[in-house]
Amino acid sequence: MLDTLKEYFSFPFVRYAFVVGLLIALCSSLLGVTLVLKRFSFIGDGLSHVAFGAMAVAAVVGLTDRMIIIIPVTVIAAVLLLRTGQNTKIKGDAAVAMISVGALAIGYMLMNRFPTSSNISADVCSTLFGSTSILTLKRSDVLMCVIMAVIVIAVFVLFYNKIFSVTFDENFSRATGIPVNKYNLLIAVITALIIVLAMNLVGSLLISALIIFPALSAMRLFKSFKGVILCSAVISVICAAVGIILSILYSTPVGSTIVIADMSVFFLFWIISAFTGRNKT
Amino acid sequence: MKKYAFILTACCLLLNGCGNQASSSSDTSQETTQDPEADDYFASLANDGFDIDLTQLNANMMYGQIFDMTQNPDRYIGKTVRAEGNFTYYQDPAGKDYFSVFIPDAAACCSQGIEFILTGEHKYPDDFPEPGSLITVTGTFSSYEEYFVNYPQLIDAEIVPNKEHDE
Amino acid sequence: MSEQIICRNAALGYEDGIVTEGLDFTVSTGDYLCILGENGSGKSTLIKALLGLKHQVSGEIKWCSGFSAGEIGYLPQQTPVQRDFPASVKEIVQSGCLSKTGLRPFYNKEEKKLCASTMKLLGIDDLADKCYRELSGGQQQRVLLARALCATRKMLLLDEPVTGLDPKAQNEMYELIAKLNKQGITIIMVSHDIHAAVQYASHILHISKKQLFFGKKSDYLKTSIGKSFLDSEENNHA
Numbered sequence: 001m002l003d004t005l006k007e008y009f010s011f012p013f014v015r016y017a018f019v020v021g022l023l024i025a026l027c028s029s030l031l032g033v034t035l036v037l038k039r040f041s042f043i044g045d046g047l048s049h050v051a052f053g054a055m056a057v058a059a060v061v062g063l064t065d066r067m068i069i070i071i072p073v074t075v076i077a078a079v080l081l082l083r084t085g086q087n088t089k090i091k092g093d094a095a096v097a098m099i100s101v102g103a104l105a106i107g108y109m110l111m112n113r114f115p116t117s118s119n120i121s122a123d124v125c126s127t128l129f130g131s132t133s134i135l136t137l138k139r140s141d142v143l144m145c146v147i148m149a150v151i152v153i154a155v156f157v158l159f160y161n162k163i164f165s166v167t168f169d170e171n172f173s174r175a176t177g178i179p180v181n182k183y184n185l186l187i188a189v190i191t192a193l194i195i196v197l198a199m200n201l202v203g204s205l206l207i208s209a210l211i212i213f214p215a216l217s218a219m220r221l222f223k224s225f226k227g228v229i230l231c232s233a234v235i236s237v238i239c240a241a242v243g244i245i246l247s248i249l250y251s252t253p254v255g256s257t258i259v260i261a262d263m264s265v266f267f268l269f270w271i272i273s274a275f276t277g278r279n280k281t
Numbered sequence: 282m283k284k285y286a287f288i289l290t291a292c293c294l295l296l297n298g299c300g301n302q303a304s305s306s307s308d309t310s311q312e313t314t315q316d317p318e319a320d321d322y323f324a325s326l327a328n329d330g331f332d333i334d335l336t337q338l339n340a341n342m343m344y345g346q347i348f349d350m351t352q353n354p355d356r357y358i359g360k361t362v363r364a365e366g367n368f369t370y371y372q373d374p375a376g377k378d379y380f381s382v383f384i385p386d387a388a389a390c391c392s393q394g395i396e397f398i399l400t401g402e403h404k405y406p407d408d409f410p411e412p413g414s415l416i417t418v419t420g421t422f423s424s425y426e427e428y429f430v431n432y433p434q435l436i437d438a439e440i441v442p443n444k445e446h447d448e
Numbered sequence: 449m450s451e452q453i454i455c456r457n458a459a460l461g462y463e464d465g466i467v468t469e470g471l472d473f474t475v476s477t478g479d480y481l482c483i484l485g486e487n488g489s490g491k492s493t494l495i496k497a498l499l500g501l502k503h504q505v506s507g508e509i510k511w512c513s514g515f516s517a518g519e520i521g522y523l524p525q526q527t528p529v530q531r532d533f534p535a536s537v538k539e540i541v542q543s544g545c546l547s548k549t550g551l552r553p554f555y556n557k558e559e560k561k562l563c564a565s566t567m568k569l570l571g572i573d574d575l576a577d578k579c580y581r582e583l584s585g586g587q588q589q590r591v592l593l594a595r596a597l598c599a600t601r602k603m604l605l606l607d608e609p610v611t612g613l614d615p616k617a618q619n620e621m622y623e624l625i626a627k628l629n630k631q632g633i634t635i636i637m638v639s640h641d642i643h644a645a646v647q648y649a650s651h652i653l654h655i656s657k658k659q660l661f662f663g664k665k666s667d668y669l670k671t672s673i674g675k676s677f678l679d680s681e682e683n684n685h686a
Contacts, residue, residue: 010321013345037533135345138352158553165543168533172592175499175522176547176599223579224536251339 001249008248016137017254021240023149024201025210025258027194029236030156032215033229034167034187043081043188044211046100047195048204050077053103055127055199056110067144070196077103078192082184129203134244134254137200148197152190163187164225201240202255213262214239220266220273235265332360335384336417343384347393351433354424362435364395365417365443368410378405382418397438410440417443451476451512452603452634453498458507460493466505467493473653473662475603480626480635482649484642484677489656491638495607498636515603520636521596523606526588531581537591538576541567544598559598566594570624586617590624603634610641622648642677 008014035041054073058066081096111124127133137145156163165173166183174180198207218231243258326346328334333350335343350357366384373379381394397418403409410416420435452475459469468490475481485491496502497509499520521544544566545559555563567573570590575583580591589609596604606625610618626648629635639645645652645665652668654661660673668674 007321007325008342010325011342011345011349012322013349014342017345037529039529135341136348136352160553161543161546161549161555164535164539165546168530168535168540168543169524169527171524171527172522172595173543173546174501175520175524175605176544178546219534222534223582224577225534225539226536228534248341249339251341254341 004249005245013135013137014248016139016142017134017248018241018244020137020142020145021134021201021244021254021258022237023145024194024197025214025236025240026233027149027152028198028207028210029214029232030153030229031187031191031194032211032236033218033225033232034163035191036212036215036219037167038187040187040191041208041212042096043078044191044195045208046081046096047074047078047192048199048207049100049107050074050103051192051196051199052127052204053107055204056107060110060114065140067196070199071193074192074196075189078188079185082188127199127203128205129253129255133203134201135248141200145197145200148193152193155186155190159183159186168225202258206255206259209259209262210236213259213266217262217266217269220269236262239265329363330361331363331419333357333362333422335362335364340385344393347384347395347433350395350422351393351424351431354422354431354433357422357433358424360422361419362395362422363417363419363441364435365415366394367413368416369394370405370409370412380405380409382416395433395435397435400437400439415443417441452515454508454510454512456508456510458497458504458509460490460497460502461505468655468657468659469506470658471507471655472659473651475634475636475651477602477634478629478632480629480648480650481637481653482645482651483636483638483653483655484640484645485655486640491655492607494655495605495638498605519600519602521598521600521602521604523589523592523596523604523609525607525611526592530588533580535580536576537567537572537578537580537583538563540580540591541576541594541598544595547599563594563598566597569597570594584617585613586620589613589617589621593624597628597633601633603636604628606635606637608639609637610639610644618644 009018035044051070051074054070055066057073058069061069063069077099081099107127108124162173162178162183165178166180166187170180173183194211195204195207198210202210214232214236215228217235218228222228222231239261240258243261244254246252246261247254247257323332326333328337333346335346338346364382364384366382369381369383371379371381379396380399381396383394395418397420399408417440418435418438419441420438422433423436424431424433426432454474455471458471459466460471461467461469471494473481483491483494493502497504499522500511500516541563542555542559545555545562548559549555564573564576567576570593572587572590572594575587575591580588583591593604593606593609604625609625610621613621622644625635625637629648637645637649646669649665651663652661652665652674653659654668654673654677661668661671
């Protein structure tokens with residue numbers, strides 16, 4: 001099996017997939033903790049659908065570099081969702097549902113009525129579930145992903161303390177003169193970037209899992225914010241690595257395999273925390 | 282603080298690692314350094330006397346491999362290929378016949394086709410299998426451009442008996 | 449005694465209506481001002497105004513002698529998110545120093561020292577590595593108080609600081625606040641606990657839709673508003 005694996009890793013597209021997969025997993029886990037704690041998980045879900053819609057538009061327009069449309073549309077949606085999410089809770093929820101389902105419907109309609117390739121179901125399927133699209137990355141995709149990952153990680157490290165404060169207590173942060181809304185905006189924009197990236201890896205329907213599971217697992221066992229972030233990053237990267245390797249070896253869908261690996265870790269941590277009694281839940 | 286430093290260095294290492302890979306495309310000086318890897322790669326692909334034996338790959342790998350062949354045809358031109366999949370036939374409005382072998386991926390939703398042109402004279406449908414039936418095709422890889430899109434193609438192709446499957 | 453905040457005939461509210469008006473009071477260094485009022489009397493709006501997060505509709509609110517709204521140490525009410533938040537005590541206290549860091553991404557030595565000394569002052573230095581969500585309510589409030597003190601040593605604004613605490617923890621909290629006040633920190637406490645106000649505060653501001661009273665505690669107790677509020681609260685407790 002190791003030989004097979006070694007052999008497979010001589011394939012350039014396998015190596016691309018591995019690098020991109022791990023970077024995406026790392027980025028998504030960093031922000032995941034904040035999103036879960038701020039009760040923003042739903043924004044991630046909504047945005048992934050928006051990204052799907054944007055992808056469909058890009059495909060129909062026939063752009064070779066679809067990111068030109070997907071990134072700005074998703075970022076704008078992130079900003080809008082955050083705005084509405086802040087006003088009143090119910091309205092915000094409804095807005096997210098509205099935008100996400102709307103984008104999904106429009107996306108599918110476009111792909112269906114204006115097919116750009118002979119195989120619509122394949123296109124839809126691979127955008128929604130990732131399928132094997134991680135194995136079809138081009139060099140330019142890899143470069144793009146690396147640049148975005150650097151931006152996300154750099155922003156996160158540089159603003160780590162501010163993100164913590166804004167996550168823990170917006171009121172206090174605001175009172176001490178921290179521009180909370182700007183940081184919320186920053187978080188939303190980075191979330192949008194991550195979701196666009198992660199669409200390659202697991203498809204837009206499974207992105208939320210990639211963002212949420214590592215954070216929830218880490219929160220079971222760790223007591224400090226830093227501990228939770230580091231742990232969720234490690235979980236996410238390991239699960240992505242295991243998921244990609246397994247899916248290559250056993251020819252399973254990449255996205256689902258990674259998400260199932262994440263779920264397994266969650267249940268493992270849940271059981272450990274139940275036995276050690278470190279958590280009241 | 283130490284932990285941040287660790288994260289940062291880890292990131293840098295990661296980025297360096299893949300930055301090299303990603304940027305090596307245009308640089309000719311790096312082309313040579315890539316050769317041993319490329320040798321490994323083609324060694325893995327070769328089997329049974331074929332340069333690229335797709336039948337030995339599992340569905341995911343096959344999918345990625347065919348996609349790569351579509352994207353970077355130059356790398357594969359002239360190589361002998363063996364592929365297994367479902368036979369499909371298509372006639373365009375101009376009356377030109379297209380024969381191809383369709384290969385489904387693991388999720389069974391993203392199949393890809395490779396067109397093939399058999400050697401010698403063959404007539405459809407007499408000399409061809411039923412559309413949809415499992416066939417194995419061998420041939421030499423080439424590609425052609427139509428409406429700015431590259432299509433992979435097997436020339437001098439033959440339909441050969443299917444391999445025995447263990448499963 | 450130098451004035452820190454002067455409020456002159458200020459009215460607060462939103463575009464579609466005034467919440468509270470006729471606010472006319474002064475806060476000076478070392479004061480212990482207790483803001484009393486029923487729910488919906490405009491207390492939370494007043495807090496936002498004092499923190500500089502909300503502009504008055506009319507009148508004037510002035511921060512004096514080099515003192516600014518950003519220099520108020522704020523102890524907000526706890527949110528449900530916080531009760532289940534995975535963070536160590538140290539991380540939370542340190543976040544009080546955030547406004548001092550500016551664009552610098554990390555805390556420097558002085559800020560860490562300040563956190564350590566503040567935690568010692570409030571008797572929570574042994575909890576530094578504990579998880580916030582595993583602390584008792586009283587301990588959690590102390591942590592948030594320490595964070596506020598890291599932000600400033602000039603003035604503390606406490607929003608219902610004893611809500612949800614058991615009587616013993618409530619007393620401890622009040623004593624702690626009184627101790628800080630004796631060290632020269634100005635205290636503004638928003639509360640509906642008139643007994644604590646009467647016991648600890650030096651000044652009382654009683655608001656409803658408008659300002660009902662502002663002045664020294666001893667004067668407040670002589671007014672009819674003070675007496676009736678005290679009585680009604682006693683009846684509520686009985």
